[in-house]
Amino acid sequence: MLTENHALVNYQNPFVLSYDHRELIKEYALRVFDIKDYAGNGIAINTDSVIVKIEKSINDILFNNGKKTTILQAGNGKIDDSVLCQAIFPVITCPCHCTGCYAVNACTKKFNGIGKQTAEAWFKWFFIEHYYPDIYFLQVDRELTATNKTECRWHVSGDFIDNDDVVYCIKLFRKHSNKKFYTYTKRDTKRDNMPALPELLALDNVNVVDSLPCGMKNYGNSEYLEKLVKTVVEKTGENVVICKCGTTVEKEYNKAHKATDKKKYCGGECKACRDCKYIAFIEHK
Numbered sequence: 149m150l151t152e153n154h155a156l157v158n159y160q161n162p163f164v165l166s167y168d169h170r171e172l173i174k175e176y177a178l179r180v181f182d183i184k185d186y187a188g189n190g191i192a193i194n195t196d197s198v199i200v201k202i203e204k205s206i207n208d209i210l211f212n213n214g215k216k217t218t219i220l221q222a223g224n225g226k227i228d229d230s231v232l233c234q235a236i237f238p239v240i241t242c243p244c245h246c247t248g249c250y251a252v253n254a255c256t257k258k259f260n261g262i263g264k265q266t267a268e269a270w271f272k273w274f275f276i277e278h279y280y281p282d283i284y285f286l287q288v289d290r291e292l293t294a295t296n297k298t299e300c301r302w303h304v305s306g307d308f309i310d311n312d313d314v315v316y317c318i319k320l321f322r323k324h325s326n327k328k329f330y331t332y333t334k335r336d337t338k339r340d341n342m343p344a345l346p347e348l349l350a351l352d353n354v355n356v357v358d359s360l361p362c363g364m365k366n367y368g369n370s371e372y373l374e375k376l377v378k379t380v381v382e383k384t385g386e387n388v389v390i391c392k393c394g395t396t397v398e399k400e401y402n403k404a405h406k407a408t409d410k411k412k413y414c415g416g417e418c419k420a421c422r423d424c425k426y427i428a429f430i431e432h433k
Contacts, residue, residue, distance in 0.1 A: 159283075161207075161210070161211050162203075162207050163203060163206045163211075164203060165199060165202060165203055169279065170195075173195050173199060173202075173275065174195050176193075176240060176275075177195050177198075179240075180193070180237075180239045180240060184256075185252045185253040185256040186253055187256070189256040190256065191239065191252065191255045191256050191267055192256075192264060192267070193268060193271055194264075194268065197268060198271055198272055198275075201268065201269075201272045202272050202275055202276060205217050205272060205276065206276060206280060206283055209283050209286065210283065214286075214287045214290055214291075217287055218291070219234065219273060219284070219291060220233065220288065220291045220295075220300065221233045221234075222297070223412065224304060226393060226412065227412060228411050228412040228413075228414060228415035228416035229412075230297060230299065230416065231297070231299045231300065231301050231415040232291075232292075232295065232297050232299065232300040232301065233300075233301045233304045234288070234300065234301070234302050234304065235270055235273065235304040235305040235306060236270055236273045236274035236277055236305065236306035236309075237270040237273075237274035237306055238251035238252065238255070238270065238306050239255070240274060241274065241307040241308070241309050242306070242307050242334060251305045254266055254305070255270070270305055277309065277313065278309050278310075278313065281312065281313065281316050285316050285319075285320055288320060289320060289323065289324075292320075292324045292327065293324075297327075298326065298327050299328045299330070299415065300327055300330075301330060301421070302317070302329050302330065303331045303332065307332075307333050307334055307335055308333060308335050308342065308345070310340075311341060311342045311343060311344050311345075314342055314345055314348055317348060318344060318347055318348050321351055321353060321354050322351065325352070325353050327353060328354075328355070329354045329355075330354070330355040330356070330357070330421050330422045331354075331355075331356055331357070332356070332357045332359045332421075332427075333357070333359060334359045355421070355422055355425075356425075357421060357425060357426065357427050358425055361379075361388065361426045361428075362376075362379050362380055362383050362384070364376050364379065366426075366427065366428045367428060367429035367430070368428075368430075369430070369431055370430065372431075373388075373390060373430065376388060376428055377390075377428070380426055386425060386426060388427070388428050389420045389426065390427075390428050390430065391418075391420070391427055391428065391429045391430070392413065392418065393414050393429070394429075394430060395430065397413070398413040398414065401413040401416075
């Protein structure tokens with residue numbers, strides 16, 4: 149993992165993206181535009197805006213100790229603030245593009261509002277993590293070191309990029325062994341050529357939920373989930389936890405705690421994602 153001095157010595161100040169990387173960003177934008185959400189909308193990325201944001205963040209991390217940069221967010225619209233959240237762009241890193249994917253839906257929601265901002269932020273962090281992992285993980289290490297929070301939801305959006313990314317994550321998670329990291333993945337060791345994945349799965353402070361249990365998608369209507377649970381139990385001997393997010397249980401809990409401790413059901417009351425291998429979701433739009 150990159151050290152502070154190494155970063156300062158090996159990158160030009162100010163940092164500017166190369167022509168090849170600028171063109172690569174444009175190629176990515178064209179590739180993901182046709183991926184549709186529930187309403188049939190595509191994902192719009194302003195490449196010029198993203199390029200500026202990437203350069204600004206990298207310069208801050210390298211030459212300003214990342215004082216104006218925050219990769220890890222405390223909670224989000226669903227997850228309790230006690231949990232740190234890390235996210236990257238979903239469509240590029242996921243090996244499947246399931247119809248109705250909630251992450252795609254988030255990227256396209258209100259094209260000129262939060263959806264666009266979210267999509268560009270996730271894309272920025274994906275690009276830096278993939279092409280400048282030394283810089284990315286240097287900043288995440290700083291943020292983890294500076295916080296007293298002990299739980300981190302890795303990949304609120306997105307998935308492991310490649311085997312090199314997995315290796316960086318292993319080093320980071322091991323260094324911060326006092327924190328619990330949990331995530332979801334559709335990656336397969338052989339199919340996706342990720343030989344380091346089993347090592348990550350074996351870490352004591354990491355829980356990885358299988359997002360393709362027995363080759364089936366992990367969300368659907370009640371009838372589908374009954375079939376999913378039955379299949380997983382028969383093939384693995386393990387049960388499937390049905391997530392209560394989006395249900396009355398979650399809504400009532402969040403409402404009851406809003407005026408008191410402001411805790412949220414996900415990551416607050418429910419911690420199934422921290423420990424269970426199989427989680428399924430009731431599909432909602």
